Amino acid sequence: MHASKIVSFLALLASATAVSVTRSPNAPVGNGNKQLTFSDAVIDNTLSPRSASSFSWLAATGNSTADGEYLTKNKAGDYIRASVLTNKTTVTVKASQIPAGTSLYAVDKYMRTIVVVGKPHRPEYLDPLLYNYWVIDVATGKSAPLMAGQNNDIAAVQLSPSGKAIAFIYKYNVYVWKCGKVTQVTFDGSRDLYHGVCNWACATDNIGGLIFSPDEKQLAVVSANNKDVYDYPVDFFTQGEDLTTDKLAPQYPHNILRIYPNAGAKVIPKPEIRLIQLKNGTAITRIPIDEYDGSNILDGFLWATDAASTFVYEILNRVQDKAKIVAVDAATASKTLIRERAADDNGWLRSDSFDVNAFIGRVAGKSANYIIEVAEDDGWAHLYLQAIDGSDRIQLTKGEWEVRSLLSVDTERQVAYFSATKQHSTESHLYSVSFDSAADSVTALVGEEPGYWSASFTPSAKYYVAAYQGPNVPYQLVYKVGNNEALAVIQDNAALVKLLDSYSLPNISFYEMKHPDGYTMNVKRIVPPNFDPSKKYPVLFQPYGGPGSQRATKAWTYYSWVPYVAADPELSFIVYIIDNRGTGFKGRKFRSPIVGQLGKLEVEDQIWAAKELLATTPYLDANHVTFWGWSFGGYMASKIAESDTGVFTCALITAPVSDWRFYNSGYTERYMKTPDVNPAGYDARAVRKTAGFKNMKGGVAFTFGTADANVHPQHSRVVLDNLVGDGMLPSKLKTFEFTDSDHGIKYHGATRFLYRFLTERLWDELQRTDKVHQWSQPEQVFAANASAPAKGSTPEDYAADSGMKALYMEGVVF
Structure with a gap:
């Protein structure tokens, strides 16, 4: 969450007061005479709404029992603990204690540890993306580099649920930070074996491959074995040349090599999974990925346990029209096939479906543990409960519409919250469904008038910030689950509404x-x-x-x-x-x-x-x-x-x-x-x-x-x-x-x-x-014989041309 986007969130109404924001269901057209200019559109960016794209939610602590608290920055640049329900704020880290030029990367829900990240130092498309990171101890306000001597060479940083440990990649290997001490836990990493990265197409598409088990006793490491995979050279010429500071481009261009297998490549990256016991860091269990002959593509993974007993992953065949969901016993490395699926319509399987899985645990009236997933069993993307032992599958939503995103799961009340296209495929509305509901019985959370909504739920899933995202000017409201009256306005973008009204749009x-x-x-x-x-x-x-x-x-x-x-x-x-x-x-x-x-x-x-x-x-x-x-x-x-x-x-x-x-x-x-x-x-x-x-x-x-x-x-x-x-x-x-x-x-x-x-x-x-000049008349240039040079392409042709002969003879044209 970018702190600059939510500085203004602090003037909130009390939770007992119902509030609302009124918008027409159409995009604004303005009521004035101002013209939308090139500067407005491309340079100044003054006509964009303000909103929080995400919230760094915090759990209730000994000093705070209120739900709905999150970490943000105030105008002075301090990190503060704020609430979407009240206007109470507490400074946790002063601006003077925050490393300069950094932004928030992660905070644990108990707010023990804040991880901040520096700006990228090169305009290069690196693989994977590399940065500098600092760790802030909230109790003392002190900060320190995540790795001593770091030089924009750290990737895939993962903060543990408790905030007591951080896993990351340094020079291809896995390291773990704990209480200021850094320990190397893998030693075989190289350019041919990227630990912590399991996708290769684009650096921005890499799936983070480090996951702490819920009890933080194990670390799952997903890696990409790139041996014999083709490299593509990416050339760079200027290297930040800046004539205002006399910084010049290098004498010779340089390139970086990107791992990039083209379609039909003989070898593509091979996914690997390791489960590491963090107590000693040397007990590493390798999980073989061999579900499909030839090439396998890892689509997603999660710990399906409250401790560290079961790890689940989904694997696709190379052309991604078949998939298997597999459960791994972390103690024995034995594997169980949970479910197999195939695209029987000659299509492809959604490559993002497993990314929205979550561990549910026990479901009322059932003996197995479950995960929840978005799948297309009936040709439409819907929510399903899937037993980890493969014994049961329950469809939660149904119809000729699709689930856009799984937003939150309340395991205590056995309810899932999601956004979907139930009203129309161009829209997004918010819904809930109970685990024991009929598949076509869902409950709308906010109004179903034409529009586009998303939401962010608090850790308890008792409150949520509903974000209206269009077609009119976006706004954000706080709701309590089960109450359709908003409790507070997070952002109404009233200033933008007024500004747009002065335009003719x-x-x-x-x-x-x-x-x-x-x-x-x-x-x-x-x-x-x-x-x-x-x-x-x-x-x-x-x-x-x-x-x-x-x-x-x-x-x-x-x-x-x-x-x-x-x-x-x-x-x-x-x-x-x-x-x-x-x-x-x-x-x-x-x-x-x-x-x-x-x-x-x-x-x-x-x-x-x-x-x-x-x-x-x-x-x-x-x-x-x-x-x-x-x-x-x-x-x-x-x-x-x-x-x-x-x-x-x-x-x-x-x-x-x-x-x-x-x-x-x-x-x-x-x-x-x-x-x-x-x-x-x-x-x-x-x-x-x-x-x-x-x-x-x-x-x-x-x-x-x-x-x-x-x-x-x-x-x-x-x-x-x-x-x-x-x-x-x-x-x-x-x-x-x-x-x-x-x-x-x-x-x-x-x-x-x-x-x-x-x-x-x-x-x-x-x-x-339609005017055609003498020099712009069409002509056929290709020679009849494709192997012969086209007329006018050889030095002799240049020399024979009366207009070029003198230049050719003097060596100007060659």
């Missing part, structure tokens, strides 16, 4: 489009202020479209670049965000058909939607229809251009995938299988045809970061080379690569430049004419 609406094949797609539409249906407006499609994703939701729309291009009178684009087949929260039947053919059905849906809208909406200008996407959305934009349908006139392509052979195996093979099993699918879904790009009236623009360790620059550069080689005209091909930027394109002010560049491209599209 784009109008945001939501609806569905029904496809002739019978399915529906969710649509989010943004139209300019003062919209006049008698006029013609240019169109921007801006989906993401990737598997399991969702963009057309009723969550808050930040007034960033996309709303800006609708609001600026010089642009006035109507924006459509449409969730095609393959996207999430509409059941497996809507999601699974894309397997083996990524980008085919998704693009077909976007093209159909564009044709349908242009045919039925007279105020859309069919001569100016742009498609912009980032990452998978960039891949979609590329395939839109390649499709050569004539529907879209311009494509903005940011950090795109272009060939699934180039992307990481964990993601790609989940949806495409392996290249040896699906060679035709890989060939068909690569971006290789150039005619559609060349025929696009307004051309295309590529943008990407040179240090993108996720979607490598190779993707863009291969397509660009094909386009140039096939005679793409410079007037129709723009590109900008951002030096040392990763997939987020942020390094050295890149974000502002990116959006200025994209805005210029939209402006160019609106100013486009």
